[in-house]
Amino acid sequence: MALSIAAMIGGLGFAGVASAVVIPGGGAANSVDPVVDYADATKNKMALTNATALSVTTGGTGHNLIVPYFTVQDGNMTVIHLTNTDTVNGKAVKVRFRGAANSDDLLDFQVLMSPGDVWTAAVTAAADGTAQLSTADGTCTVPSLKGVTQKFDTRRLPTSVGAAGTREGYVEIFNMADISGKDLYTVGTTTSTKSALYTAIKHVNGVAPCTATVIEPIMLKKDHTEETAVKAGFNTPTTGLMGDWYIINVAKTTTFSGAATAVTAVVSGTDSTAAKGNFVVFPQLADAVGATIDNFTADPLLRTANIGTTKTAAGVASxxxxxxxxxxxxxxxxxxxxxxxxxxxGTATAPITQAEILTGALAVKTITNQYATDAGISAKTDWVFSMPTRRYSVALDYRQTTPSRVYTNGIVGDTDPATAGVQAGAYFHASNTSLDSGKICVTSDKQAFYDREETTKTAGAVFSPGAVDKARFCGETSILSFGTSTSGVLGAALAAQFTETAAYTNGWGVIDVTNGNVGLPILGSAFIKLTNPQASAGVSGNYGITWPHRFTK
Structure with missing residues (x-):
């Protein structure tokens, strides 16, 4: 969102009507490069969009990335590394930070990556507790962020939450379009050269020029057509983005790290070949999108149609x-x-279909991992659960007298795979969601915890707060801390739950989220902290372990 960032550039006065488009590449079959023709406008085409499905992998490369968790709680800082593994083309990338409680926008901006480029940034807590982003990286951004400490924005959070609502969440990263590295353009009197945009973002002797007079008119244009996009240097987006993150606590000498989840646009559900998506470059402006917004998002708080304050298990919102x-x-x-x-x-239902495809790709039915709370090594364990697509099914409207859920119609899965497309069930609906302390919650079907000697607990103990007997996911990114009723490994506060005595000292567990046989869209890992009691004075004896969750579909 970056309300504060958008305000910086929203009044620059670049020409353009209040419009926006999603553009499929119209090139020839099997085309790879754009076609640029200065004599015949009808021949200007981006490479053919041929993706119809999405594939999800942890640790791979993709068109889009999801960092399941960031935090600045309890002295933590989060560092993100974004890599363009495409050594031919640049990438026009959107980065968005969302809050842990209800996925509210906190900060967003654009990163223009040259081929083989790496962009890095750190998220820390400001003196007033608000999360803030800083980077010394020279990769081009819109607006410019190098050397600027940018606070996260609280204007879409409840006033009662304020800065606290910025301290945890997750990150969305999108390849909006490729920036072609081919010699196809006429720039000045030179023909068959690289585009002015490519030249403006391409590192020269280790430094990206970031020529504002070239970048801003292109990136802030509201009404691109396929012709203007091609002539500006764009092509349909391809795969190649790779992301990594680490959470470090200097005072506690502990580090956790992992890879971003990669979402790849592929040819079909049965052909996992990476393909080309639609051109989705939107300007980083505060101007209102207007009446066409339903064509671009399934977010029920931004939409005007196909939404409701209640929703059936079959997916009908009313x-x-x-x-x-x-x-x-x-x-x-x-x-x-x-x-x-x-x-x-081009239709109001297209974003709902897109959200349904991605939610289905992320949906799982069981979550399994290990935990340790052995007092002899001061062991602590947090399990992180991130649901990056829940926002498109249900969101919390703070502006009502009593904050209430708003649902998007549809976004369903198959309850019976044997009759695909016949029996539909919503991932989130009025019967499986609830409100608790200003957060939307969904409850698991059941759980089982095992010790290391084959003993099992499936019932009888409760989770706090709330004394519930099943694990709940309260918040878009929630934390389950083992063996404690207060603070866990990560110091989570926005969406934390505690097992207390519901699990053993050490062992493993499985949480069932069958959810009417459609599952839930969940990512995450176990974060385990250990201390070596034999470490001598002056020697760090703290260790951090990150184990990705294991899922079944």
Missing amino acids: VAPTTVPAIEAAFYDLPDLSTPYVVAG
């Missing part, structure tokens, strides 16, 4: 909310994970 839309979308709200990328755009 009873329109009193305020439509709850939030007036700005251009900087786009793209998001529901913006049509592998489906044809």
Whole structure:
């Protein structure tokens, strides 16, 4: 979102009508490069969009990335590394930070990566406790972030939450378009050269020029067509983004690290070949998108249609909310994970279909991992659960007198794979969600905890807060801390739950999220902290372990 960032550039006065588009590449079959023709406007084409499905992998490369968790709680800082493994083309990338409680936008901006480029940034806590982003990286960004400490914005959070709501969450990263590295352009009097945009973002002797007079008119344009996009240097987005993260606590000499989850646009559900998505470059402007917003997002707080304050288990939303839309979308709200990328755009149901495809790709039915709480080594364990697509099914409208859930119609899975497409069940609906302390919750079906000697607990103990007998996911990114009723490994506070005595000292567990046989879209890992009691004075004896969750579909 970056309300503060958008305000920096929202008044620059670049020409363009209040419009926006999702553009599929219209090139020839099997085309790779764009076609640029200065004599015949009809021949200007991006490479053919041929993706129709999405594939999800942890630790791979993809078109889009999800960092399941960031935190600045309890002295933590989070560092993100974003790599363009494409050594031919640049990438026009959108980065968005969302809050842990209800996925509210906190900060977003654009990163223009040259071929083989790496961009890094750190998220820390400011003196007033607000999360802030800083980078010394020279990769081009819109707006410029090098050497600027940018605070996260609280204007879409409840006033009662304020800065606290910025300290945990997750990160969405999108390849909006490739920046072609081919010699196809006329720049000045030189023909068959690289585009001015490519030249503006390409490192020269280790330094990216970041020529603002070239970048800003292109990246802030509201009404690109396929012709203007091609002539500007764009091509349909391809795979190649790789992401890594680490959480470090200097005072506690502990580090956790992992790889971002990669989402790849592929040819089909049966052909996992990486393909080309739609062009989805939207300007980083505070101007309102207007009446066409339903064509670009499934977020129920931004939409005007196909939403309701209740939703059946079959996915039918009804009873329109009193305020439509709850939030007036700005251009900087786009793209998001529901913006049509592998489906044809131009309709109000296209983003719902996109969100349904991604939610289905992320959906799992069981979550398994280890835990340790052995007092002899001061062991602590947190399990992180991140649901990056829940926002597109249900969101919390703070602007009502009593904050209430707003649902998007549809976004369903198959309850019976044997009859695919016949029996539909919503991932999130009025019967499986609830509100608790200003957060939307969904409850697991059941859980089982095992010690290391084959003993099992499946019932009888409760989780706190709330004394519930099943694990709950309260918040978009929630934390389950083992063997404690207070603070866990990560110092989580926004969406934390505690096992107390519900599990053994050490062992493993499995949480069932069958959810009517459609599963839930969940990512995450176990974070385990240990201390060596034999470490001598002056020697760090703290260790951090990160184990990705194991899932069944």
